[in-house]
Amino acid sequence: MTNPILLFLSTVTVALLLVGVLSGFVPRAVAGFATIGLSGLGVLLCLLSLVSGAATNVLAIPIGPPGRSLQLALDPIAAYFLLVVFLGGTAVAAGACRTGQAATGKLKADTSRADTSRAGTAAAGTSGAGTSRELMAIPLCLAGFSTVLLASDAVTLVVGLTLASATYSLLDDAAPLAHALPPSSATKRQAIRSPIAVPAVLLLLIALCLLAPFGSASNFDGIHAVPVDPNRTTAAVGLAIVGGLSLLRHIRSGHHWTHDAFMAGAAIPCVLYLLVRLVLDLPGVLQAWWGFALLLAGGTIAVANGWQAARHPELDGSVACLTRRQAGLAVIGLGLSLIARSADLPDAASFGLAASLLLTIGSGVAGTLASLAAHALGRGAGSYRLARLGGLVQSMPIASVSLAASLLALSALPPGVGFAALWLLFQAILSAPRTGGLVFQLPLGLTAAALALSSALATAASVRLIGIAILSRPRSVRGSAAREVGSGLPAILLTLSGFSILLGLLPGLVLKALADPVVRALIGTGLGARAGWATLSTSAASPGYAALPLLALLALTIASVILIARRFRNESRIAGVWNEGLAPSPNMPFGDPVTQSAGAGFVPALPAIGWSTEGAPAAEPAAAGPRASAVPFPSLRNALMRRLTPAGQSPSSRLPATIIGLWAIVLAFSALLLVLSLFDASGIPG
Amino acid sequence: MSVIISIVAEMLHLALMVLAPLVVAGIMDWLDARLAGREGLPILLPWRNLVRLSRKTAVVPESASRVLSLAPAISLGTTFTAAALVPSFTLGMALAPLADGLVVASLLSMARVAGSLGALDTGTAASGVAAQHGSALAVLAEPALLLFVFSLALMGGSFNLDLIIGQQREGMLLPAAASAVALTSLLALVFAEASDTSAGLDLDYSGIDLAVSHATVWLRRLVWIDLIGALFLPIGMAAPDEGLMQWGTGLLCWVAKLAIAVICLCCSRTLLGRVARRDMADLAGIAVLLALLAAIMVLASEGTV
Numbered sequence: 007m008t009n010p011i012l013l014f015l016s017t018v019t020v021a022l023l024l025v026g027v028l029s030g031f032v033p034r035a036v037a038g039f040a041t042i043g044l045s046g047l048g049v050l051l052c053l054l055s056l057v058s059g060a061a062t063n064v065l066a067i068p069i070g071p072p073g074r075s076l077q078l079a080l081d082p083i084a085a086y087f088l089l090v091v092f093l094g095g096t097a098v099a100a101g102a103c104r105t106g107q108a109a110t111g112k113l114k115a116d117t118s119r120a121d122t123s124r125a126g127t128a129a130a131g132t133s134g135a136g137t138s139r140e141l142m143a144i145p146l147c148l149a150g151f152s153t154v155l156l157a158s159d160a161v162t163l164v165v166g167l168t169l170a171s172a173t174y175s176l177l178d179d180a181a182p183l184a185h186a187l188p189p190s191s192a193t194k195r196q197a198i199r200s201p202i203a204v205p206a207v208l209l210l211l212i213a214l215c216l217l218a219p220f221g222s223a224s225n226f227d228g229i230h231a232v233p234v235d236p237n238r239t240t241a242a243v244g245l246a247i248v249g250g251l252s253l254l255r256h257i258r259s260g261h262h263w264t265h266d267a268f269m270a271g272a273a274i275p276c277v278l279y280l281l282v283r284l285v286l287d288l289p290g291v292l293q294a295w296w297g298f299a300l301l302l303a304g305g306t307i308a309v310a311n312g313w314q315a316a317r318h319p320e321l322d323g324s325v326a327c328l329t330r331r332q333a334g335l336a337v338i339g340l341g342l343s344l345i346a347r348s349a350d351l352p353d354a355a356s357f358g359l360a361a362s363l364l365l366t367i368g369s370g371v372a373g374t375l376a377s378l379a380a381h382a383l384g385r386g387a388g389s390y391r392l393a394r395l396g397g398l399v400q401s402m403p404i405a406s407v408s409l410a411a412s413l414l415a416l417s418a419l420p421p422g423v424g425f426a427a428l429w430l431l432f433q434a435i436l437s438a439p440r441t442g443g444l445v446f447q448l449p450l451g452l453t454a455a456a457l458a459l460s461s462a463l464a465t466a467a468s469v470r471l472i473g474i475a476i477l478s479r480p481r482s483v484r485g486s487a488a489r490e491v492g493s494g495l496p497a498i499l500l501t502l503s504g505f506s507i508l509l510g511l512l513p514g515l516v517l518k519a520l521a522d523p524v525v526r527a528l529i530g531t532g533l534g535a536r537a538g539w540a541t542l543s544t545s546a547a548s549p550g551y552a553a554l555p556l557l558a559l560l561a562l563t564i565a566s567v568i569l570i571a572r573r574f575r576n577e578s579r580i581a582g583v584w585n586e587g588l589a590p591s592p593n594m595p596f597g598d599p600v601t602q603s604a605g606a607g608f609v610p611a612l613p614a615i616g617w618s619t620e621g622a623p624a625a626e627p628a629a630a631g632p633r634a635s636a637v638p639f640p641s642l643r644n645a646l647m648r649r650l651t652p653a654g655q656s657p658s659s660r661l662p663a664t665i666i667g668l669w670a671i672v673l674a675f676s677a678l679l680l681v682l683s684l685f686d687a688s689g690i691p692g
Numbered sequence: 693m694s695v696i697i698s699i700v701a702e703m704l705h706l707a708l709m710v711l712a713p714l715v716v717a718g719i720m721d722w723l724d725a726r727l728a729g730r731e732g733l734p735i736l737l738p739w740r741n742l743v744r745l746s747r748k749t750a751v752v753p754e755s756a757s758r759v760l761s762l763a764p765a766i767s768l769g770t771t772f773t774a775a776a777l778v779p780s781f782t783l784g785m786a787l788a789p790l791a792d793g794l795v796v797a798s799l800l801s802m803a804r805v806a807g808s809l810g811a812l813d814t815g816t817a818a819s820g821v822a823a824q825h826g827s828a829l830a831v832l833a834e835p836a837l838l839l840f841v842f843s844l845a846l847m848g849g850s851f852n853l854d855l856i857i858g859q860q861r862e863g864m865l866l867p868a869a870a871s872a873v874a875l876t877s878l879l880a881l882v883f884a885e886a887s888d889t890s891a892g893l894d895l896d897y898s899g900i901d902l903a904v905s906h907a908t909v910w911l912r913r914l915v916w917i918d919l920i921g922a923l924f925l926p927i928g929m930a931a932p933d934e935g936l937m938q939w940g941t942g943l944l945c946w947v948a949k950l951a952i953a954v955i956c957l958c959c960s961r962t963l964l965g966r967v968a969r970r971d972m973a974d975l976a977g978i979a980v981l982l983a984l985l986a987a988i989m990v991l992a993s994e995g996t997v
Contacts, residue, residue: 473812564769603820
């Protein structure tokens with residue numbers, strides 16, 4: 007008998023599809039609330055499935071060739087990721103409803119004042135259309151992601167992926183609200199790729215077909231029952247990794263809040279699900295090198311996106327990079343879990359997997375919140391560029407506090423969920439197998455370095471965003487006129503902030519209640535005593551990380567300092583804007599914006615590689631030409647700078663010549679590693 | 693009974709963390725002056741400065757938010773939390789289960805973040821530049837500290853400081869070469885930190901906020917010294933549940949270690965001079981590489997072919 011939860015979830019998926027198709031024929035409020043209700047119901051159903059420990063169930067839908075059917079299945083893995091997707095979808099749908107009502111209200115206010123300006127006319131034209139398109143795309147996108155997560159065979163998976171990616175790109179084309187920003191620049195349009203991630207979908211389809219035994223349908227039950235030979239499995243896993251990562255690359259941020267919020271709340275969890283399913287679950291035999299490939303990919307994604315987040319000139323772009331960085335960390339967790347499983351170390355494998363699952367739900371909630379808050383701040387201040395923001399904590403306190411709460415979760419500071427995941431990742435490296443000599447241990451050390459570096463970059467990015475956009479003085483007249491978001495959006499932001507903070511304070515409880523079934527399904531043993539309701543630890547007797555007691559200790563010490571300081575504090579004297587001793591300009595009542603930081607310089611500049619003609623003195627143009635073609639290294643540096651520099655920014659300048667000493671140390675370090683790798687543990691050359 | 697002993701030990705430790713930073717700051721200033729051939733300031737001058745600043749009226753920029761007044765308190769509270777977790781004269785204190793190396797490193801980062809946010813909130817150019825510079829330096833310094841903690845955890849088998857120190861007391865933090873490289877990495881960080889006291893983040897503080905900021909810098913320096921002394925020289929530290937005699941021995945050894953650290957720091961600053969701000973990134977980068985090398989040396993020594 008089919009599990010009723012699976013039946014209801016399938017019904018929810020079909021209902022979302024219908025709501026999306028019929029959204030143009032029903033009132034916008036009806037479509038919006040229907041989407042909210044259905045995705046909220048999806049959250050409850052997934053929670054019920056995880057908590058009740060329902061067994062895996064398959065539902066065959068008689069659509070397709072004779073003898074074949076589309077298959078849907080609900081197991082703990084699908085239920086967990088579906089929970090995250092529906093949670094993000096509920097928040098996005100609620101935000102779309104509230105924002106649409108706000109736009110409608112403003113439109114009515116404008117027209118009631120007989121506003122015949124071009125902006126008013128534009129408002130009449132674009133606001134309604136944009137909101138309608140969002141309310142059509144959101145339920146269709148949710149239906150697509152839901153189909154992917156419930157799919158139990160290759161055809162259903164491909165259908166879901168096609169629907170999800172096609173409707174995801176519709177969110178790109180949704181017109182901006184009338185009181186929002188001008189349309190995206192040409193640079194942004196180049197970032198929008200083809201609607202459907204065709205190469206990625208094809209790669210995943212081929213991977214599934216390779217995993218299926220000859221002569222059988224490529225459904226998951228058949229793959230589990232009869233594992234194929236290792237060569238086909240290896241090829242399938244390789245294609246699945248490439249397909250999953252290219253799907254992650256296909257997900258780019260735009261200047262539209264629904265696109266960014268869906269990226270964080272639904273698209274990234276869906277990609278991570280595909281990697282879990284195709285790399286950890288379906289293949290019968292696991293090989294350690296797959297894990298190393300995931301470590302390399304995840305480390306690169308985490309560090310590169312952390313770097314971009316700390317340098318991106320725009321608020322929403324920086325937030326999107328921080329969300330993608332979390333995806334990179336989750337991929338690292340999957341890689342560590344795979345390496346430990348291949349060495350038959352279930353405890354170590356559970357750490358890596360738990361970290362990935364915690365990062366999935368943490369970035370789903372916090373990433374969605376950060377996107378909503380960033381776009382609310384950008385819309386309110388009239389610009390997304392950090393150099394034009396500032397002082398928003400005074401005029402938009404709720405959106406500012408929500409952004410700060412989300413950045414606490416996306417960075418690696420305790421007691422945020424990001425720190426709990428980082429702790430688990432380091433524990434996974436600590437527990438990883440110690441076999442294979444330096445060749446196999448070096449990637450683990452470099453992974454630890456990547457984790458540490460990306461955490462520092464995320465912290466720098468968070469300080470930059472809060473310090474520039476939220477604190478200090480307004481940097482533009484438009485920014486000084488920002489008003490707090492209204493019409494129910496503050497409630498959504500505060501609710502998501504509460505969830506985000508709770509995830510950080512109770513990571514053990516979240517893992518025990520929600521992720522333990524997934525860990526048990528993939529590894530065979532649960533988390534056990536490693537995840538208590540208030541702590542994360544390596545075993546029942548050993549100490550670990552306890553977020554709640556740490557928060558209590560922090561609150562006690564900080565409150566004590568505040569009380570002691572208040573006891574001795576005299577009444578402060580308010581001084582005017584300090585303009586570094588210069589006479590204040592009468593035209594700039596908020597002070598000269600140039601005297602404030604504009605968001606540059608929060609990360610060190612990349613060092614020069616060899617010598618470069620970039621920045622060569624203008625007095626020697628003749629020497630620069632032929633020399634440039636003869637020097638091999640500048641192209642590498644330029645390529646690296648282009649890769650890591652956000653669009654619209656010029657690459658940073660070189661450091662002074664003292665960096666040569668640092669590079670000499672790097673070369674000596676590399677030579678030492680090479681020499682060490684030639685010797686085995688007993689000191690005998692090998 | 694052991695719970696009461698651990699709580700008493702923790703209270704004593706907290707009292708040390710409240711009193712010692714002021715005395716250490718005064719002694720360091722006096723010793724710096726004497727090594728430079730000057731008379732030297734009174735040792736209790738830092739305490740008198742705190743009292744004097746607390747009586748002053750604070751001047752707050754018109755555009756600043758509540759963050760400006762809360763940032764120094766958050767910074768000091770977070771640093772004090774880290775100080776409470778790092779053991780000084782005994783193991784097995786009440787907060788020992790929370791004394792995770794990653795947590796301590798992250799708490800020190802949080803303190804710096806709070807100071808940077810306070811500096812950015814003032815809206816002035818100098819504080820903004822100081823916050824930018826501090827953040828850029830932290831991108832290298834924080835990974836160095838995390839990798840240092842990671843390499844010690846690889847050697848000790850856990851991130852908990854009490855367990856690592858217990859292994860060190862039994863001489864089981866091997867290989868010794870990796871331990872030495874990790875220590876060098878931490879010393880590089882401490883030297884850079886000692887050269888750049890408040891990093892210019894408190895330029896726009898005044899009154900009680902400035903006093904709290906100074907106290908944070910002194911306490912942070914003491915946390916670094918405690919960390920090195922506990923992890924690499926746990927001589928005389930009392931084991932959990934030992935009596936007052938062992939506590940007394942532990943206290944004496946802690947004072948001796950503190951004195952040695954202060955003398956070494958002042959001598960190195962006199963002989964080598966303070967690290968120029970433009971060279972701090974290089975020093976932090978070297979610390980990262982050394983910490984990574986220590987981790988790889990441990991992994992290579994444990995990995996079997």
